Amino acid sequence: MAHLFDSLKLRGVEFANRVVVSPMCQYSCTNGFATDWHFVHLGSRAVGRAAAVIAEATAVTADGRISPRDLGIWTDDHIEPLRRVFAFVAEQGSVPGIQLAHAGRKASTSEPWNGGKPISPPQGGWTPIAAPSPLAFADGYQVPHALSVPEITALVEAFAAAVRRAHAAGAKLVELHAAHGYLVHSFLSPLSNQRTDQYGGSFTNRIRMLCEVVTAARKVWPEEYPLWVRISATDWTEGGWTVEESVELARILKPLGVDLIDSSSGGNVSSAKIPFGPGYQVAFAEQIRRESGVPTGAVGMITDPAQADQIIRSGQADVVILARQFLRDPYWPLLAARALGTDIQWPVQYERAKQK
Ligand SMILES: Cc1cc2nc3c(=O)[nH]c(=O)nc-3n(C[C@H](O)[C@H](O)[C@H](O)COP(=O)(O)O)c2cc1C
Numbered sequence: 001m002a003h004l005f006d007s008l009k010l011r012g013v014e015f016a017n018r019v020v021v022s023p024m025c026q027y028s029c030t031n032g033f034a035t036d037w038h039f040v041h042l043g044s045r046a047v048g049r050a051a052a053v054i055a056e057a058t059a060v061t062a063d064g065r066i067s068p069r070d071l072g073i074w075t076d077d078h079i080e081p082l083r084r085v086f087a088f089v090a091e092q093g094s095v096p097g098i099q100l101a102h103a104g105r106k107a108s109t110s111e112p113w114n115g116g117k118p119i120s121p122p123q124g125g126w127t128p129i130a131a132p133s134p135l136a137f138a139d140g141y142q143v144p145h146a147l148s149v150p151e152i153t154a155l156v157e158a159f160a161a162a163v164r165r166a167h168a169a170g171a172k173l174v175e176l177h178a179a180h181g182y183l184v185h186s187f188l189s190p191l192s193n194q195r196t197d198q199y200g201g202s203f204t205n206r207i208r209m210l211c212e213v214v215t216a217a218r219k220v221w222p223e224e225y226p227l228w229v230r231i232s233a234t235d236w237t238e239g240g241w242t243v244e245e246s247v248e249l250a251r252i253l254k255p256l257g258v259d260l261i262d263s264s265s266g267g268n269v270s271s272a273k274i275p276f277g278p279g280y281q282v283a284f285a286e287q288i289r290r291e292s293g294v295p296t297g298a299v300g301m302i303t304d305p306a307q308a309d310q311i312i313r314s315g316q317a318d319v320v321i322l323a324r325q326f327l328r329d330p331y332w333p334l335l336a337a338r339a340l341g342t343d344i345q346w347p348v349q350y351e352r353a354k355q356k
Pocket residue numbers: 022023024025026056057099177179180230264299300301302321322323324325
């Protein structure tokens with residue numbers, strides 16, 4: 001039975017343990033370029049011995065950013081500053097990962113500390129906003145432009161180009177962002193996708209864009225590197241995307257080359273009632289893993305070493321993916337191992353702090 005500090009091999013990549021840093025937007029870029037902030041933010045969590053560190057939602061096109069300060073990878077110029085970050089993460093024995101994203105109808109907003117609200121072009125935002133259908137996310141958001149089929153094809157190619165650049169930058173793990181109401185999720189859910197062409201309507205049509213992105217990504221992403229997809233396992237709303245559909249999606253994505261489903265939830269319906277609490281999304285990772293046979297990652301209010309260990313030991317997920325707890329403590333794995341009585345190697349520079 002695996003435990004939290006057992007290694008895991010996905011394709012040719014070895015993860016030293018089962019603790020992964022969740023992608024977290026830092027809103028700290030100009031024109032999408034990684035900065036010293038990313039070096040320190042991602043680098044310190046690799047020093048803390050996370051098995052993998054996944055860089056925040058990184059925009060595949062400039063207008064696919066959530067805010068003007070998002071990280072991006074829409075030109076070859078974006079590669080170099082990322083390369084420095086990923087090289088350091090890898091040097092620490094952690095797997096350098098990147099989440100590739102397009103914000104869809106939730107694009108063009110301000111940073112959270114400036115309100116996180118939609119902004120118009122005079123305020124530094126942009127238009128038009130891309131979506132499957134002309135349905136605004138919520139009050140105050142722009143009514144998006146319904147993408148034409150050639151525009152969808154161009155976006156699939158933008159994802160593939162981003163994957164190629166991620167490889168050039170030294171990433172060894174790519175996570176495609178198909179969750180939280182952003183572009184790909186908005187295609188999956190019948191609440192945001194009301195198209196009548198081959199990209200809307202039936203389940204097969206709604207998942208078509210994601211399947212195309214995965215297929216295009218796999219063509220340029222090395223065979224020996226894992227590809228993950230983050231989904232929102234449910235919209236938490238009647239008539240929306242369901243856990244059963246998530247299971248079916250996982251079964252379909254596996255033969256296309258997806259190695260793990262990162263099982264988040266929500267984000268597509270602003271009024272959804274979500275029962276937040278410790279481990280509130282773990283059951284989704286468990287159900288998807290059990291019913292599809294595809295490895296999963298559990299995320300959401302996982303904070304305690306025993307809780308995390310239990311998720312792995314009981315086979316609910318293959319990895320635990322922590323976000324806010326890693327903001328509280330970049331060295332969480334070091335102290336979690338100690339709490340669980342497991343001996344892991346600390347960075348030699350910090351060895352003298354290993355014993356209490
Ligand atoms: C500051 C911050 C930024 C986030 N940015 C992203 C992101 O870029 N991509 C993503 O998929 N989720 C993002 N999330 C969601 C987290 O990855 C995670 O799914 C969520 O916070 C629940 O996990 P937690 O309870 O461990 O924080 C963000 C969360 C926080 C707190």
